[in-house]
Amino acid sequence: MIPAGIDTSALLTMLGLIAAVWAVVPSTARLSFRLSLNWFDWLVIWAALLIIHGFFFEPVLTTLGFPTFGPWLWGFDKSTTQYLLFLLLAAFVYWRSRRTRLTRWNLGLFDNLTTSLLHAGKHEELADLLQRHLASALDLAASKSVRSHLANAIRPPRPGFQVVFQDDGSITLGAGAPTSWLFRKWFSFREWLADLVGPSQRVQRRAASVVKRLLSSRRLVGHLAIARPYLCMEVMERATRVEEGFQDEFFDALLANEASVFYSELKNNDNFGKSGHRLALPDENRLVRFYCVDVDVAARLGVFRSVGEAVLARIDADEVLEKKLNGPLLTFQYVGKYHDPVHAGIWFFRIMVLEGLHQRVADHLWLHYMPHFARRLVDRAREVRPEDENHEFPTPLAYLLYEVVDATAVWVRDAEVLTKPGDVLLPDQRKGNHIHISFEAAEAIGRVIQDILMSPRVPRRLKGELLGVALTTLRNLEQREHLAALARVMRAHLIEPYGFQKQDNYLDILKQCFDEQDHVRRACLERFSEELDAARGAAL
Structure with missing residues (x-):
């Protein structure tokens, strides 16, 4: 008896739908989606997709000697289990997208996303994003946490010479620094370890630059003053340290409306x-x-x-x-x-x-x-x-x-x-x-x-x-x-x-x-x- 073929029509339909939707989604929405997920989230997503594909290709896996999933319980079969996994995966992605936290690892994505929204004039979308992440960005720009203090203790002292931090993460030692290969490797290792423990100076400078660019936009601050006044109030003290004119623009917009x-x-x-x-x-x-x-x-x-x-x-x-x-x-x-x-x-x-x-x-x-x-x-x-x-x-x-x-x-x-x-x-x-x-x-x-x-x-x-x-x-x-x-x-x-x-x-x-x-x-x-x-x- 010839075994029945593997029916991948449902899988192709779902993959085609995902590809079609992804193709028409604006670039800012894609960046927002990527910002919502960290490495652990992607691990969960890929694991769920592999399990779903495992159900589709169960005959092939069985032939290759992989163990089967065993007898089905509580009335579940392969189709209902696949549907349930897709449903749980969608719920997980939605839940994670609402609980995104800005960190040093996704600061670059946040920078790109806010720049796109700002220059496109999408102030309401940007305001919604800042409602969730502005406080975190300000925290990164002036990190005073225990981890930050520990990172500063690990970071090597550099009296007498300048250290230049590049955006790609590389470090260049200025004039006056020792030329010893061992010193440079030890120096770079301590900097790397400090960055692993807490936000680096490079991250803090970039976070401050992102926040300054956003809060110095007169049109954006005018929109926030009307649409999100209490967000501005909550971050006012920290925001004015980064952008001195933020409060002035805030009240100017309030009085104008x-x-x-x-x-x-x-x-x-x-x-x-x-x-x-x-x-x-x-x-x-x-x-x-x-x-x-x-x-x-x-x-x-x-x-x-x-x-x-x-x-x-x-x-x-x-x-x-x-x-x-x-x-x-x-x-x-x-x-x-x-x-x-x-x-x-x-x-x-x-x-x-x-x-x-x-x-x-x-x-x-x-x-x-x-x-x-x-x-x-x-x-x-x-x-x-x-x-x-x-x-x-x-x-x-x-x-x-x-x-x-x-x-x-x-x-x-x-x-x-x-x-x-x-x-x-x-x-x-x-x-x-x-x-x-x-x-x-x-x-x-x-x-x-x-x-x-x-x-x-x-x-x-x-x-x-x-x-x-x-x-x-x-x-x-x-x-x-x-x-x-x-x-x-x-x-x-x-x-x-x-x-x-x-x-x-x-x-x-x-x-x-x-x-x-x-x-x-x-x-x-x-x-x-x-x-x-x-x-x-x-x-x-």
């Missing part, structure tokens, strides 16, 4: 906390909490510069924003401000600096951006119109000036809830229960008021109201004896702000606006009036 998480979180922070004007930090406001729960993080990362410069750039260069800010107020005070980049920047500073004050941080957190905001705003304001005197805030820009003054005044006023009668407070005090930020704000508010009063583009009524906010704060300080030092600093800088020049007419304008204040308020500020008159007399 009204739908970003930055606007929604700041709107959700419009509520008071436990004491004073301190604002609560809800758990869902993850980005704001990252910087403000421990304000030392904000100080260390310099977020005030990133936000401050982004706001100033929008004021200076955004013509559409300028037109909107100089238009009618309408509902800006209650609704529109939550979609405005300038208000977002002011409100973020308000939250951050208040947290710094209440956490007793001995750093002004660059609250002195407030005078810059005020100066740029008045420079972009339109000419005053007669009807402006009939409105409290004739334009959104006028309302933003109020927010600048009010935020700066709040940092001064909260000194009241953080101190008690009998406390000795000094401007240069940085330890203990100090109010360093309040003293800094008392200096900054003078410059804010000067820019507003000196501008011909600010209505007279608005000048009086904004000066009134500052004077009310000063009056409250003077009514508390233990805050006399703070009141003295505020009086001095309202009269002579830093950068004050005696040749301008600021003191005359200040005197005129002060005389137009409510008589009760002026009566409570006799010392301020006396010092203002003395300064005007000295300037003559």
Whole structure:
């Protein structure tokens, strides 16, 4: 009897299907697939394929003397077993593709894949890849693990000569290195062993180069800021060490898009906390909490510069924003401000600096951006119109000036809830229960008021109201004896702000606006009036 032939039609169908699919899969998807699998995964895949082929060629293997698989159990036969193995293999590949970890062994593939996606403009695919691997890439770029320390201990010392690491793994010893063959072999062996134990310097440099190239892409960072803001937040501290401008681009992109998480979180922070004007930090406001729960993080990362410069750039260069800010107020005070980049920047500073004050941080957190905001705003304001005197805030820009003054005044006023009668407070005090930020704000508010009063583009009524906010704060300080030092600093800088020049007419304008204040308020500020008159007399 002639034995039946081996039916390989099912096998050919499956192999043809795999080949056809692989042929039409984009190169980036192929790289992603290869990145998902390490040498052990490939061992499992090839072992499963060999077993499956073993079932197909069982008659041949039996003839050659290989043992058979024995009697079938639990109702399985050869066909169902082949199908089950294919199913398990597909499930294994899918599972491994979701649990890929970036290592020094597949860093080259990651480099090629991210380069392809970046230059092809596939930012969403790249963002998904970075969601899984950016933290690992940053870890490779600055490895501080136990294995890394052990590798450094194994790596040979090289005083007096340079070592050049090539991308292909070879090592070239520079001038001054010993020429002994034995030394060079021993040196290369120790380097190889160190690379086997932990990431080499070559790997760290390449990882840093990959991360720097990705995070320096303005378009990619803009996409990540909107689509993956919390990924950026999680890696921010390490990312800024590799690419210094990453945080700046991140906040610039957040402010440029009204739908970003930055606007929604700041709107959700419009509520008071436990004491004073301190604002609560809800758990869902993850980005704001990252910087403000421990304000030392904000100080260390310099977020005030990133936000401050982004706001100033929008004021200076955004013509559409300028037109909107100089238009009618309408509902800006209650609704529109939550979609405005300038208000977002002011409100973020308000939250951050208040947290710094209440956490007793001995750093002004660059609250002195407030005078810059005020100066740029008045420079972009339109000419005053007669009807402006009939409105409290004739334009959104006028309302933003109020927010600048009010935020700066709040940092001064909260000194009241953080101190008690009998406390000795000094401007240069940085330890203990100090109010360093309040003293800094008392200096900054003078410059804010000067820019507003000196501008011909600010209505007279608005000048009086904004000066009134500052004077009310000063009056409250003077009514508390233990805050006399703070009141003295505020009086001095309202009269002579830093950068004050005696040749301008600021003191005359200040005197005129002060005389137009409510008589009760002026009566409570006799010392301020006396010092203002003395300064005007000295300037003559």
